[in-house]
Amino acid sequence: MYVAVKGGExxxxxxxxxxxxxxxxxxxVPELSLAQIREQMSLAVNRVMAEGSLxxxxxxxxxxxxxxxxxxxxIFLIRAYRTTxxxxxxxxxxxxxxxxxxxxxxxxxxxxxxxxxxxxxxDYTHRLLDFxxxxxxxxxxxxxxxxxxxxxxxxxxxxLNQEGLIEEAGRPDGANSGPATGQMTGAHQxxxxxxxxxxxxxxxxxxxxxxxxxxxxLRLQALARADEGFTLGLAYSTQxxxxxxxxxxxxxxxxxxxxxxxxPELGFSIEIGEITVTECESVNQFKGSKTEAPQxxxxxxLVFGQSERKAISMALVDRALRxxxxxxxxxxxxxxxxxxxxxxxxxxxxxxxxxHIKLPHYVDFQSETELVRKLRREVAASCPxxxx
Amino acid sequence: MSDYNFAYLDEQTKRMIRxxxxxxxAIPGYQVxxxxxxMPMPYGWGTGGVQVSAATLTPDDRLKVIDQGADDTTNAxxxxxxxxxxAGVATTERTSDATVIQxxxxxxxxxxxxxxxxxYQVPIPEPLRFLEPRETETRRMxxxxxxxxxxxxxxxxxxxxxxxxxxxxxxVKVEGRYVMDPSPIPKFDNPKMEMAAIQLFxxxxxxxxxxxxxxxxxxxxxxxxxPFEASKADHPCGLCGAEDSYLxxxxxxxxxxxxxxxxxxxxxxxxxxxAQ
Numbered sequence: 001m002y003v004a005v006k007g008g009e010x011x012x013x014x015x016x017x018x019x020x021x022x023x024x025x026x027x028x029v030p031e032l033s034l035a036q037i038r039e040q041m042s043l044a045v046n047r048v049m050a051e052g053s054l055x056x057x058x059x060x061x062x063x064x065x066x067x068x069x070x071x072x073x074x075i076f077l078i079r080a081y082r083t084t085x086x087x088x089x090x091x092x093x094x095x096x097x098x099x100x101x102x103x104x105x106x107x108x109x110x111x112x113x114x115x116x117x118x119x120x121x122x123d124y125t126h127r128l129l130d131f132x133x134x135x136x137x138x139x140x141x142x143x144x145x146x147x148x149x150x151x152x153x154x155x156x157x158x159x160l161n162q163e164g165l166i167e168e169a170g171r172p173d174g175a176n177s178g179p180a181t182g183q184m185t186g187a188h189q190x191x192x193x194x195x196x197x198x199x200x201x202x203x204x205x206x207x208x209x210x211x212x213x214x215x216x217x218l219r220l221q222a223l224a225r226a227d228e229g230f231t232l233g234l235a236y237s238t239q240x241x242x243x244x245x246x247x248x249x250x251x252x253x254x255x256x257x258x259x260x261x262x263x264p265e266l267g268f269s270i271e272i273g274e275i276t277v278t279e280c281e282s283v284n285q286f287k288g289s290k291t292e293a294p295q296x297x298x299x300x301x302l303v304f305g306q307s308e309r310k311a312i313s314m315a316l317v318d319r320a321l322r323x324x325x326x327x328x329x330x331x332x333x334x335x336x337x338x339x340x341x342x343x344x345x346x347x348x349x350x351x352x353x354x355x356h357i358k359l360p361h362y363v364d365f366q367s368e369t370e371l372v373r374k375l376r377r378e379v380a381a382s383c384p385x386x387x388x
Numbered sequence: 389m390s391d392y393n394f395a396y397l398d399e400q401t402k403r404m405i406r407x408x409x410x411x412x413x414a415i416p417g418y419q420v421x422x423x424x425x426x427m428p429m430p431y432g433w434g435t436g437g438v439q440v441s442a443a444t445l446t447p448d449d450r451l452k453v454i455d456q457g458a459d460d461t462t463n464a465x466x467x468x469x470x471x472x473x474x475a476g477v478a479t480t481e482r483t484s485d486a487t488v489i490q491x492x493x494x495x496x497x498x499x500x501x502x503x504x505x506x507x508y509q510v511p512i513p514e515p516l517r518f519l520e521p522r523e524t525e526t527r528r529m530x531x532x533x534x535x536x537x538x539x540x541x542x543x544x545x546x547x548x549x550x551x552x553x554x555x556x557x558x559x560v561k562v563e564g565r566y567v568m569d570p571s572p573i574p575k576f577d578n579p580k581m582e583m584a585a586i587q588l589f590x591x592x593x594x595x596x597x598x599x600x601x602x603x604x605x606x607x608x609x610x611x612x613x614x615p616f617e618a619s620k621a622d623h624p625c626g627l628c629g630a631e632d633s634y635l636x637x638x639x640x641x642x643x644x645x646x647x648x649x650x651x652x653x654x655x656x657x658x659x660x661x662x663a664q
Contacts, residue, residue, distance in 0.1 A: 207423050208423050349593045371553060
């Protein structure tokens with residue numbers, strides 16, 4: 001005999017207890033410390049900071065630990081925490097030209113001022129499992145060091161720009177509008193764009209509802225926190241012919257930049273911290289139009305931490321989304337469709353809505369069942385063979 | 389949980405949400421964009437409803453939370469606990485004792501009163517979404533009152549199935565103006581939407597709030613020759629015997645035996661107690 005289901009509260013409590021136990025795993029194995037996660041899983045930490053839109057390696061490490069290594073769950077924890085933080089104001093746009101580069105490469109020039117700096121990259125490693133790592137305690141040999149070159153490292157784009165071969169970044173008329181003024185928590189700006197826009201002119205994705213059509217500033221904010229896998233897939237699709245915009249990596253740089261904020265009482269800006277970012281500027285083809293001579297066009301990617309795959313993907317998708325302002329055809333490709341991209345790029349929204357179908361739907365399902373039964377009865381009455 | 393503000397959200401955010409609610413009440417059925425926040429439960433779990441409830445609750449309120457009509461479904465328990473912790477408000481399972489009721493997928497069977505607010509959790513606020521995926525386009529259609537596409541869809545249902553094959557989430561027209569998504573309540577509940585209580589709808593992921601002031605005219609879309617029909621399983625409740633309540637279908641044995649019971653657990657409990 002059925003009795004009304006009770007016990008939801010107890011079930012939830014027990015499930016949480018079991019979850020905590022599973023998170024800890026075998027208690028004979030030492031527990032992970034946040035410092036271990038922060039230092040040895042740093043690329044996971046970077047991804048959580050980037051998509052969580054909060055630059056805090058320790059909190060990201062905590063989120064990863066709490067989420068049992070599920071990075072989207074960790075990103076969610078960070079987002080939910082971030083939204084409760086007070087908003088003191090907006091920082092100045094970061095100046096990536098002044099970056100202390102750990103890595104800086106250009107695929108378009110063999111050599112250039114500032115040099116090619118390979119940095120800590122997987123690129124030329126052979127992907128062979130290193131069984132020495134399995135035996136714990138292996139000391140890392142000392143890395144050769146050298147003194148970094150002094151002074152700012154100029155952006156590759158400036159050299160192309162001198163010849164007029166590439167579009168200007170950030171024209172004030174909004175056409176070809178460059179990456180917009182940065183906020184520490186969202187959008188960012190290429191170092192060479194010094195336009196006069198104030199934070200008031202830049203929409204804030206985290207404080208205003210997303211409105212469409214979205215400006216490039218808003219699109220870049222969304223892409224900066226977009227799911228890495230989704231962005232990668234979209235970017236890859238442009239390489240395979242869905243809105244092809246053949247991209248060169250004009251420059252990819254990773255390193256530390258200072259974050260400055262203007263303090264109203266002081267009347268000038270002060271440095272409030274340092275963050276590591278990855279910046280990618282892509283150089284893309286452009287055929288030219290009746291009014292414009294052929295020139296290269298730009299895509300822009302900027303991500304917290306070392307996140308090359310994401311930064312390059314972002315640059316390609318940014319470029320694909322610019323078809324309208326560049327007078328290109330809409331080829332119907334997903335990567336060109338700003339509404340499609342922006343509505344589906346946020347993995348916290350996506351995973352929430354996807355997974356919510358686990359929640360009870362028996363009211364709706366019962367009404368569907370009733371309807372199907374009714375329709376089948378009617379078909380059976382009018383045409384007995386069809387129902388068999 | 390003193391680290392958080394009353395009902396979790398900061399006052400600025402609540403003010404922003406209240407403005408959206410007031411605008412929604414002023415334009416019944418119109419979807420007001422609002423800057424939805426990430427909540428500590430996932431999108432799809434009722435973040436829109438939770439934000440609307442958070443902006444609506446006062447310390448004197450008594451909250452009831454239901455999911456599928458029941459107070460004891462896991463997510464209803466979770467949301468009720470959330471507000472017990474973050475707002476410290478009194479909670480209840482009795483519909484008539486509640487001042488604010490947050491619901492997913494149902495309207496309580498007992499008629500609500502002018503002293504009550506019903507907050508709906510809404511997954512997809514746009515009734516035209518599955519006919520036109522683009523938000524830019526659907527907003528234009530609403531502003532031009534261009535609802536022909538919806539009627540074509542309902543007509544195609546009839547020509548194909550002999551009936552309108554929408555059994556929940558059944559579109560309504562509000563005060564003769566906006567076509568509105570009632571959230572995925574069964575169409576059995578649609579006629580109840582003309583009620584004395586304020587009805588607020590929150591869609592967190594989609595960043596929309598809309599509202600129905602008390603006694604607003606809410607008409608389920610239909611045709612003269614195919615009038616709207618609020619339907620339910622053709623059984624009495626197996627526990628309380630009610631013939632006027634919406635029923636859940638429960639499989640009770642390995643042979644697939646079925647039993648039908650009230651989805652509104654408070655209604656069922658009250659009837660069972662009264663019978664004893």
